[in-house]
Amino acid sequence: MYFFRHDLKEKHQVNVDVPHLKYMMCLNESTLDPFQVVKHEFLDLMHNIHLNRYYSNITQELYQEIATYADVENDQIILGNGADEMLYYLFNAVRDNSNSFALSLSPSYFDYQSYCDAVGLSLKTITLLDDFSIDLDNLSLVSENPNCRLIIICNPNNPTGNLFPRDDIIRIIELNPDKLILIDETYFEFSGVTLVDLINKYANLVIIRTFSKAFSAAGLRFGYMISSKENIHEIKKVFTAFNLSILTQALALTIIRNKKIFLEYNQQIIRQREELYNFLNNIDRVQVFKSFTNFLLFRCKDYIDLFHYLKENEIAVRIVGDQGILKNCLRVSVADRKLNQVFIKAVNEFRI
Numbered sequence: 001m002y003f004f005r006h007d008l009k010e011k012h013q014v015n016v017d018v019p020h021l022k023y024m025m026c027l028n029e030s031t032l033d034p035f036q037v038v039k040h041e042f043l044d045l046m047h048n049i050h051l052n053r054y055y056s057n058i059t060q061e062l063y064q065e066i067a068t069y070a071d072v073e074n075d076q077i078i079l080g081n082g083a084d085e086m087l088y089y090l091f092n093a094v095r096d097n098s099n100s101f102a103l104s105l106s107p108s109y110f111d112y113q114s115y116c117d118a119v120g121l122s123l124k125t126i127t128l129l130d131d132f133s134i135d136l137d138n139l140s141l142v143s144e145n146p147n148c149r150l151i152i153i154c155n156p157n158n159p160t161g162n163l164f165p166r167d168d169i170i171r172i173i174e175l176n177p178d179k180l181i182l183i184d185e186t187y188f189e190f191s192g193v194t195l196v197d198l199i200n201k202y203a204n205l206v207i208i209r210t211f212s213k214a215f216s217a218a219g220l221r222f223g224y225m226i227s228s229k230e231n232i233h234e235i236k237k238v239f240t241a242f243n244l245s246i247l248t249q250a251l252a253l254t255i256i257r258n259k260k261i262f263l264e265y266n267q268q269i270i271r272q273r274e275e276l277y278n279f280l281n282n283i284d285r286v287q288v289f290k291s292f293t294n295f296l297l298f299r300c301k302d303y304i305d306l307f308h309y310l311k312e313n314e315i316a317v318r319i320v321g322d323q324g325i326l327k328n329c330l331r332v333s334v335a336d337r338k339l340n341q342v343f344i345k346a347v348n349e350f351r352i
């Protein structure tokens with residue numbers, strides 16, 4: 001007897017397969033915790049919060065603050081538990097039937113597959129070209145299929161770290177007016193590049209963002225989606241009522257009210273990214289790729305040995321694949337100077 005949707009039988013649980021070591025440089029989390037500086041404000045806010053109620057009047061303020069930060073109107077956003085939940089809801093909202101598919105790039109964020117699986121949406125991918133750019137011709141061929149319901153572009157892309165040219169993305173948006181184009185701007189604050197200024201121009205554009213990276217709040221699980229008022233109205237139909245806990249809202253409100261502090265802390269990571277890039281770039285056997293995120297992708301022949309050596313030294317990095325354009329590649333999250341030095345020391349020792 002199988003009690004569930006039949007396609008689930010073949011699917012896997014979402015499983016983030018990383019070791020839990022002393023120095024975590026594998027999940028693109030922030031190693032800084034500016035929340036400690038402002039937590040008294042959160043505690044003050046809690047005086048006016050009543051957990052016996054579903055509704056809180058801080059919701060309105062949070063919507064207003066996020067809309068102002070994103071430079072859109074309140075009714076052009078929806079809030080949820082991390083970018084992941086936004087993906088899950090959006091995939092749910094675009095799936096028409098068992099032939100529906102989303103189209104993404106490869107390599108890109110691993111969990112597009114997980115959430116497509118979860119809602120019964122197939123995922124097809126277009127392999128990036130050797131310079132990590134989009135194969136636009138191939139993408140147009142596949143997206144012509146009327147069952148293609150959504151095109152996902154992670155910009156900057158995880159795990160390659162590059163930005164796609166704005167003109168390429170606009171071309172994709174314009175060539176596919178009948179399907180949604182999702183821009184995953186999880187790493188927006190590290191690149192400073194957004195397509196949000198086009199939200200009112202293109203009816204098929206959706207953007208998701210998160211507090212998990214530049215706002216140092218991965219554990220908070222807070223993210224948001226931006227689109228036209230009409231799209232947000234439709235997408236809301238698959239949301240559960242009161243999907244975002246009042247506690248999460250109070251924490252997110254504390255963070256966004258203090259965005260200046262958080263984003264200043266984040267500048268440290270951006271500076272460290274360049275230092276770490278230069279270090280890796282100076283190693284003959286290593287090829288490191290320019291990044292607009294808080295991680296670096298690098299290639300070295302003995303990547304498996306290096307991975308294990310780092311692991312023995314309590315440093316977790318990520319093996320992102322061993323084929324095609326990711327052959328022999330590792331991904332390391334950029335940390336604060338102190339932790340980056342731990343990584344640098346270990347890599348230097350490994351080289352000797």
Ligand SMILES: Cc1ncc(COP(=O)(O)O)c(C=O)c1O
Nearest residue numbers: 082083084109158186210212223
């Ligand atoms: C490209 C991309 N999208 C979405 C997510 C999920 O972010 P969140 O923590 O907000 O769910 C991640 C997390 O690493 C990511 O790299």
